[in-house]
Amino acid sequence: MPKFIAILSPAKTLDMSCIHKAKMSNSRLASQTKLLALKMKNCSSLELATLMKISDKLSQLNVERWQAFGDKKNVTASAVFCFQGQVYKGLDASTLDKKALDFSQDCIRILSGLYGLLRPLDKIEAYRLEMGTRLKTDKGKNLYEFWGDAITALLSKDIKKIDAQWVLNLASQEYCKALNLDQLGVPIINTTFLERSGGKTRFVSFSAKTARGLMARWLCMSKPKKLDDCKKFNVGGYKFDFSMSENTTLVFVKNKVA
Template sequence: MIAILSPAKTLDYDTALPDLPQHSMPRLGEATGQIARGAARLGAAKLATLMKISPKLAELNARRYREFDQAPERPALLAFAGDVYTGFDAQSLEEPGFAFAQDHVRILSGLYGLLRPLDVIRPYRLEMGTRWAPGRASDLYAFWGTRIAALLAEDVAASGDGVVLNLASQEYWHAVAGKLPDGVRVINVDFRENGPDGPRFVSFHAKRARGMMARWMCEHRVTDVEAMRGFDSDGYRFAGAEGDRWTFLRG
């Protein structure tokens, strides 16, 4: 089983790293370099328009791409610091958990394609849904084509049971949707909160829950997807399934 996460816009390159297994290198480096070189030629004004970000953030990211080859590197699971990764809390994960995550967790990325948790990455911002890509591709989905799905399919085959636990956002899952082999089973997970009018989706809580579920899988070394119905972090419980769409409810 492979659990799939989205990346985060927020990054952390300052917190001291815990003891880790040996770092690894991203496996789609040639394509990453092509994107980074293309982005470096855009300039801050164009990045601001494409990414819908402030001039200050645009200048930061323009500089990141200009200096990309000299930028510091950090394992992906400890570089991303958004809500999903707050839920995962990788800083407190013990070394055996990292080793398990390396085999069973993957992170989709607009710049890197598909990352293992210990793949080292440089600071960047580039959402998968950005309507730009280097060369003749109209956007990053077209640029990556089937490459991300093909690599993910290899990882799923190596995991042994042919199952993907989809904890990614729709924006990122779209990069592989419909491109995996027919034999791959995809479990889509929906996190809901009890409310006065019934269960409701709350983005902030759902993002944290995705990270918590991936963490729970690594802590318990879960390789059978059916056992994931036992996920109970932070008050969540399995509330039912419609085919391969599972719902977890809290409150």
């Protein structure tokens, strides 16, 4: 069993044509997902464009997605294979072997505006609903208020199930805000990925997203047993920086190649 749980953000871009033989699992906050889907089905293309700040073309695509959502004929696939952003390019789940995938099912959790909290192999339908969306529901003025403590409670249950000793935060601030970290009962370890060039060290969003995925992949393959083991992460040119790290923040730096 893993000694930790790592949390990730989802991706905006999806590929529902992915095919993988890994057995899919069911998401565990289905009743809340259904409520949100019903709410979104009633949105027009213009309303979606305004709510989600997306183009007319994207809003029309998502109108079609929401109208099809929940239909038994609608395509479903495992979340970790569907998501296509930089994080998931780094994770590259389709090339993980069965042991690593099984391990990921216990130790990787994906925060989601629609599904709340996903395991890698949980099946999803095509959607776009970012956690920061100001969608008004009976529970409040945005998705943070809609989800309340439900995501935190489920993650706490997962932590207790495997007796996890820490949570590694690989998620963005937008998604991490959906959790009440003080209620998890274990240390929350943040991660920062930086680039060094010309004597200066800086944060590069594109590279950091890829690095989060690389770290998640490394966790599934290396299976660290204690927090100090995570400092051994050295993929993609990244190395642990002792001087910049703190007790609750692991900093990794790579030298940018000119």
